[in-house]
Amino acid sequence: MADREGAIERAEAYSPFLKSAAALFPDIIATFRSEGPDAAVGAALAIHSDSIAEKLRRRRHALALAVALADLGGEGSLEWVTAALSDFADAAISEAVRTVILERMPDAVPEGIAIIALGKLGSRELNYSSDVDLIMLFDPDRLPRRPRDDPAEAAVRYGRRFVELMQQRTADGYVARVDLRLRPAPEVTPIVLPVGAAISYYESSALPWERAAFIRARAAAGDTALGQSFLDEIRPFIWRRAVDFGAIEEIREISLRIRDHYAQGQAFGPGYDLKRGRGGIREAEFFTQVVQLIHGGREIGLRSPATLDALRALASAGHLEPQVAAAIGVAYRALRTAEHRVQMIDDRQDHRLPGDARALDAVAKLHGMEDGPALVDWLRPHVEAVGAQFDSLISEREERLSNDPDILRKELTAMGFADVDEAYRRVQDWRSGRSRSLRSSAARAAFEQMLPNLMNAVGTGPDPVRALNRFSDVVDKLSSGVNLYRLLAARPRLADLLALILAHAPPLADQLGRRPTLLDGLIDESSFAPPPDANELAKRFLAVIDRDPFDIALDRIRRMVGERRFALGVQLLAAHRDPILIAEGYSDLAEAAIVALAEGVTREFARTHGTVPGGQLVILGLGRLGGRALTHASDLDLIYLFDAPEGAVSNANKPMPATDYYNRLASRIGAALGTPTAAGPLYEVDTRLRPQGAQGMLAVSLAAFEAYQRNEAWTWEHMALCRSRPLTGTNEAKAKVRDLVRAILRDSGDAATIRADAAKMREEMARHKPPAGALDIKLGEGGLVDLEFAVHILQLTNKTALDPRLEVAIEALVKAGLIDQGADADLRLLSRMLVVLRLVSTQGMEPAEESHELVARLCGFDEWDALVTAIDAARRRIASRWAKVRESE
Incomplete structure (x- = not known):
């Protein structure tokens, strides 16, 4: 039974927005009172002004009043209300698009730019104070533009003007808030996209959640023929005929993004989020869409964009029990109605029941109820019904970070992140699935499972933002992340270790950022085994040199050394070995690399320059290398010595004196050790401890070395020799150098x-x-x-x-x-x-x-x-x- 007077009274008593609207548009009130809601809506849409902006805003304001009165008086069903709001939005968008084109091109045919509506506008279910979710597309060949205008720039210009015309607030209010973030890759793409590029994206790169979004897509305004042809092209992306395990996993993943048992399962009552809360509007919509996605690929009749229509179709086709469909439908009506009441108070896009008792009473009384508790009691069974059905989509639920922005920020704050916005941005970026390693639903599921543990450890670390940056490098550089993320999810200890690296060990995190595959070495316990000694490692490296072409072998050895250094760092960080033993491991690794690379370079050098008969190079390690006490950051202090007969020359076609030969050879070895390649840097090499320092020759003969040390060297140079040991050469040559060094030190002065x-x-x-x-x-x-x-x-x-x-x-x-x-x-x-x-x-x-x-x-x-x-x-x-x-x- 219609109650027009009661609707007017409640609107003016409990809604500041409707009270002010009634004062601005008394003719709407009079028309509604005497002729009813359809006439009131017609009167609102007949308002005219020479200014398009003013006309659209006044129409929208008057329409909001007319629709609210019909709703409050019981003369407008939910479908009638949402259709009236949606139809106005369509018309306003069309007129705005036409206007912005003709402003710049007065004689043009306004075509070539299409507006795709998604969300509630797409399904003609727009709520009382809603954003309009749009995708704007253009045809470069048909878009009206000036001769010198680039099509893409012209399209963006139209788009910016369109958004301004729609949502800029003036004394008359606004037309609609425009949200363009559902377009492909919104963080990097322009606000208006070429239709061809959009089609290519949805055919090759779109994400599972976008399938659900496009259930409600509609060519709403502008060049609707262009918009419809786009939707026809991407229909196979939305509706897939075959539903395999992968598709079910995608649907389950979308479900997990909506439901968060731990964050969004708030207690029902004052403050409850009607849209995002457990058992709320979004769960009712998504439960319906999931069933549509499963069966709609083969049954065209199930593709209804509107939730209530879809529920009826699914029940009729036997895919939902009639009582389930009916319960969700009734709940959906109740929740949407309550949402409208909340939004009517101040025309705000609000979805929460007020937490304040007086404000909740106002919402209830606007609806015609006695007080707030009565409103809560009315909604409770509907919320429980939707929540129970949505639960059935998710049989198991591991702990995850929330998908709700506000709750996620609170979780990140509790984890210790000072820069919560940056941490939140990182999580959202990973969840977007735009990184190759997170494209598959299986990868995302495993990623989500291990993410809380990882973020907890990173948040308590000394530099969380840097740690997140390094982890982002790992995520972005992996071509496929499913196996790694599954491993981390299955082995929390390994995820803990990764978090430890990211949070506390920048050198290891930087290595991971350059080479994510280093994590592969942590899969089994072999990475924590005691490292081989220098001789064994040198043999392994030399085997690579014997097997592969030298340039390939060089790169391979660099990678092997990088992996070993990383493993040693992880052993240290995980407390698997005494730091003293780790230092010895670093030293043995460096010694093995020097021995193997010196041998490999010497062989390659000899191919062109021959050898020096009776001569050989001995590399002397000093400092921490000499004392077997390297750290992760140590450079290598080296002196190149050669022992050759006096006057010796190489036996190549172009003979070289031994001094020139060994200096050039030493330079090559230094390059092999120190020059960065695609495999990353190996070691920093410091040769300033040689005779005469940086001014002296890189390689000196033993005789010259002895003469310098006995006659010219400073005390500090003898002190440096105290931590020296020969690394390369025959056993006899190394013994000769050791004996010489000891003799020099014993004669070092008073x-x-x-x-x-x-x-x-x-x-x-x-x-x-x-x-x-x-x-x-x-x-x-x-x-x-x-x-x-x-x-x-x-x-x-x-x-x-x-x-x-x-x-x-x-x-x-x-x-x-x-x-x-x-x-x-x-x-x-x-x-x-x-x-x-x-x-x-x-x-x-x-x-x-x-x-x-x-x-x-x-x-x-x-x-x-x-x-x-x-x-x-x-x-x-x-x-x-x-x-x-x-x-x-």
Whole structure:
């Protein structure tokens, strides 16, 4: 029974928007009162103005009043209301498109630009205060444009003007808010697309959720013939005749995007989201669309875009039980009606029941109910009915991050992300499926399963944004991610490890960004096995050189070294091995690479330049390489020495003196070790410790080396030799070099001069290379440099303990009574710390607070404060040792 007076009274009493509209359009009120809703709608649509913008806005405002009164008075069904709103939107869009074309081309036929409506406008179910979801397409051959206008630029110009005409707010309000984000790749594409490019996208690159969106697509305005031909072309994308397992998985994935048990299953009541909440409008629509997608490819009659029509068709065809279809239909009407009441209050695109009791009462009374609780009680069974049916789409539900933007942001905040917007943008970008590795539904399902664990770990790390950037590199560079994501989903421990890398170890994360396939090496426990020694690794690398052409072998060895370095870093980060052993592993790996690449380069060099009879190259490793104490970030300190008969030349067609030969050979080896390739960088090589430093020849003869070291070298150069060892050459040649180095060190000068020179050099180092921060355990007072200086002075002044490994040298010095027994423990503690810090994100040699616990654990301590206390004590002892050694007579 119509209640026109009651509708008018409730509108003016409980809706500020309708009250002001009634004051602006009293003729609409009078027409509705005397002639009814159809006449009132007709009067609203007859409003005229010379300004298109003013006319459309006034019509829309008056129509909103007429439709609301019909709805509130019980004279307009849900279908009547949504059709009236949708028809006006169609007409307004058509007139706006025509206007923008004729503004620029007054004599043109307004054609060549089509408006595809999706969402509720596409199904002619527009709600009371809704956006219009549109895709704008153009035909470059038919679009009206000026002679010098580029078709694409002209189309975008029309599109911008169209959006402005539709949604710019004036004193008369707006026509409709326009949402163009459902177009292909909206973040990178123009707002108006060539129709051919759009067809190509939907034929080759479109995503599963877009199938569901296009169920409600309609050529709504503009050049509708162009729009319809586009929809005809992409129909096979939407409606697939064969429904296989992959299609079902796609549908299930779309369902998971709508339903989030943990985030959107809010308690029903005040504040409930009528659109997105569990059992809400979206679930009713999507439940219907899922069944349509399954069967509509073979049954054209099931393709109705409107939800209520589709429910009737599915029940009639036997694909839904009649009582189920009826229950969802009744619930859909109730939910949409309640949504309209909420939006009538202030003409806002709001979908939530008010949380405030007074505001909820106003919505209820506008509808004709006593109060808010009565409205909630009316909706409750409908929400439960829809929710139960939607549950049936998802038999199992793993924990996932929410799909609701507001809830997802809250989840990311709880995970520790300071820059929530950036983290949210990353998640949405991954979920868009635009990366090749996330195109398949199986990949996305596995990705979603492992994502919460990954994001939790990243969010508590020291640099979450950088970690997300590195992970995005991995996601983008994988050609197919399904196996990796399944692996990470199936093995949470591996996902934890990946998160640990991304959150705390930038060097490893950077490696992953360049080569995502490095993760393949973590699949089984072999990646955590003890690394082979240098000799075994060199044999493996040499086998590659023996098997493959040299350029291919070189690239392959680079990759193998990169994989090994990555695995060692992961072993360290995962606490699988003592950092001291990891340092030895890094050193053995570098030694093996030097041995194999030197051999390979030497063979290739000999093909063109022959060999030097009786000669050979010996590469001397110094510093951390010489002492088998490399870190992930260490460069390689090398000296190239050659031993050849006096006056020797190469035996090639164009003979070279041995000096030229070995210098050119050394340069080639250095390039093989240090030049970046597609496989990534290998090592930074530093040869400045050679005689005469950067001014000297790259490779020197043993005789010249001995003469320089005995007659010209500074004390610091002899100190550097204390940590040297030959890496290449025959056993005899390496023994000869070792004996020569020891002889030089035993004859290195008087003790007072050595101590004075070392003390002066340490002071110079402190001035020119100060500590990076209070925790700089290398350069700071009582750090590793002070300990190294103390050990080297004791070695040189006492002519003993001449082993390149500091721990071995210290053991010998302890036995000789030259240093206290605690020196070894202090060396190991600081060395562990250095190895860890070279892998974990630091600033000023101090890890970020988020990494404190990890660093402490890797160094063998339960907590950060205990580690710092131990480090401070060790540094005090080292400073005391250095002072004692420096000042002793």
